């Protein structure tokens with residue numbers, strides 16, 4: 041008797057492994073007689089080979105979990121975990137399906153660590169589907185979509201295409217995502233992502249039980265706060281609201297693309313990711329939610345305030361409103377008090393009107409009501425006017441000709457303004473007097489715009505004429521010496537290839553607008569690219585184009601963005617670059633949320649990288665190159681946050697001993713241009729040094745040079761830092777999101793920065809000496825002299841005091857000056 045027991049156990053073990061060996065050859069189902077042991081061969085593989093189910097340990101952990109991961113992604117990427125909160129400490133785990141269809145994860149003592157509900161089936165079978173769904177069904181129900189249980193109803197941290205996030209209103213079952221506790225622990229962490237049903241349902245990110253970021257209601261095309269979700273050829277997001285459910289999901293048109301949405305366990309951000317095959321095998325981020333600080337639920341700008349994601353100051357009042365507490369607003373200390381009406385509403389006399397605010401992310405809809413029966417916006421307006429507590433209305437669904445109406449009955453909070461072409465219209469109720477005032481001031485500002493536009497147009501015209509004459513002379517010279525055109529040593533792409541690579545320049549692929557035209561993201565075979573398409577009308581652009589091709593084609597440095605090729609066809613001119621997944625430095629630096637991911641170490645690394653790139657341009661490359669437009673938005677960041685200098689459209693090439701140039705056409709970005717360049721058109725390597733100094737100080741303080749505004753005494757950041765430097769309090773200027781830093785390193789950088797921005801160009805150091813300052817611990821740095829302050833001649837341009845409502849353009853102090861001297 042006692043001898044028989046071990047024998048029996050051995051027997052069972054052998055039988056099991058025999059079963060398991062047969063399973064490992066591509067089987068996708070499991071029946072109650074075939075439990076899965078924690079041995080390498082024991083996995084389920086979905087029919088098309090896309091997903092695998094089995095036991096795994098996360099990176100940096102020895103605990104064992106049952107999970108599902110992609111089979112053809114070389115980095116093990118787990119999309120679902122069964123026993124996330126109760127790991128198996130050793131290799132003794134067992135996954136089994138019991139006879140009535142309950143799925144169980146247990147350890148060697150038969151302690152149940154996780155189990156599904158018990159659907160009471162007659163002959164249950166477990167199957168891993170090719171979309172990543174793990175289902176329990178009756179064995180006879182092959183191919184049917186009736187499942188007794190499915191993992192898609194119990195998501196962990198990942199939303200796969202076809203999975204639903206949100207509510208079944210009948211069963212009140214809610215599917216939300218909850219982040220892993222850390223990358224080595226799948227247990228439920230602090231961050232979650234899901235749908236809030238109040239008012240017009242919205243998607244939020246939570247930290248614990250607190251809402252942290254609001255991504256907004258669905259407007260028929262995208263989540264109001266995430267215009268990147270606009271439908272396009274590759275991906276389609278959807279949001280269903282009906283009597284039975286409120287759910288968000290997405291689908292991928294091209295099944296060969298491997299996509300997932302996941303909560304980052306460290307930041308709590310939602311990331312839409314795509315697996316890039318080929319050499320650079322990695323997950324690349326396509327969508328990040330939140331997009332910026334303005335998505336935070338801590339209402340930054342308060343009631344009736346508007347948040348400008350890429351601007352400083354960040355908050356403004358809606359037209360017809362002014363700050364409740366003007367002092368707090370002026371000092372940009374605390375804007376959360378929000379704004380109040382210039383004139384109270386006059387509901388009972390029925391004179392109120394509506395102000396249209398375009399390009400917004402809709403205000404919080406938690407307390408709004410939606411009426412789907414309203415066909416036209418006029419009905420919507422009438423209905424809002426009829427109720428004295430109605431504060432605003434908007435289209436509930438903007439797809440097609442639009443339908444439905446959202447009405448707000450509370451102060452409007454959490455409005456964000458996108459750039460033109462994004463966002464939707466919001467109609468805000470204001471008193472008649474204010475509406476009239478807005479109309480007349482609107483006319484006034486239009487007049488100013490017309491004057492400015494026409495004088496710029498005249499200048500442009502004169503410049504064009506001058507250029508044509510110059511070009512004509514130049515072509516004469518060229519015909520004698522053809523080599524100028526032939527020297528380009530780069531692949532030439534044909535137009536059709538680029539059209540295909542960028543989905544016909546689809547708006548969803550647009551990365552931004554550069555100085556000379558839009559930039560698109562594209563894909564050439566396995567490689568991601570950025571395509572700069574020069575505006576067809578810009579003759580100037582065409583010269584810049586050749587300039588850029590010639591100057592950058594020869595350059596090879598890890599801190600310069602790499603040009604892969606170019607395209608010339610009819611009037612199309614395009615430059616094809618390597619794609620930089622993290623975008624430009626300004627998107628991080630001047631955004632409170634993203635700035636947090638730039639600690640001192642990475643900022644230091646960025647500063648040093650830019651310095652190396654610039655050293656190469658000034659001294660090391662075959663040619664001497666002056667960039668002339670160095671600024672935060674021209675520094676791109678690769679996946680490891682290494683900086684690369686981009687945009688050589690204005691670069692000047694020097695050969696021989698010429699080191700100072702002069703131009704009649706001063707082009708660049710205010711705040712980065714050196715005084716001698718703005719005043720006299722004189723540029724040299726020292727003008728790049730000036731820009732580099734400004735950039736360095738911006739990186740340390742997280743503030744824009746111009747547009748930075750503390751009080752009337754300081755017109756720009758340089759002046760502010762200079763004042764603090766003289767008073768020995770310069771550490772006060774450091775960005776609070778920088779985290780721990782080495783004081784000596786930071787002080788050295790500020791000192792070098794101030795040396796770079798000195799007024800006299802002879803005083804500024806060269807790139808070679810700057811790099812040697814870093815290399816040499818013992819160098820005694822000079823005390824900087826007064827910086828060159830470049831301020832607009834008309835002080836009203838920077839004085840935001842007299843400006844109750846500043847339209848977005850008046851805040852944009854990054855301008856290009858065309859000077860026809």
Ligand SMILES: *[C@@H]1O[C@H](CO)[C@@H](O)[C@H](O)[C@H]1NC(C)=O
Pocket residue numbers: 208209210211284285
């Ligand atoms: C909601 O749940 C009920 C009960 O589980 C189910 O019968 C129904 O099909 C579900 N509805 C949707 C839309 O999934």
Ligand SMILES: *[C@@H]1O[C@H](CO)[C@@H](O)[C@H](O)[C@H]1NC(C)=O
Pocket residue numbers: 214215216217232233234246249
């Ligand atoms: C997410 O879902 C779980 C399970 O349904 C629930 O306990 C939790 O409260 C939800 N979290 C949020 C923020 O809705």
Ligand SMILES: *[C@@H]1O[C@H](CO)[C@@H](O)[C@H](O)[C@H]1NC(C)=O
Pocket residue numbers: 386387388389
């Ligand atoms: C309505 O208009 C009349 C005159 O036009 C004015 O005297 C009165 O104060 C207004 N009522 C309200 C509530 O503002």
Ligand SMILES: *[C@@H]1O[C@H](CO)[C@@H](O)[C@H](O)[C@H]1NC(C)=O
Pocket residue numbers: 409426427428429430449
């Ligand atoms: C105005 O709308 C609010 C919210 O829907 C409602 O509670 C209130 O009764 C309405 N007032 C009138 C006069 O219809």
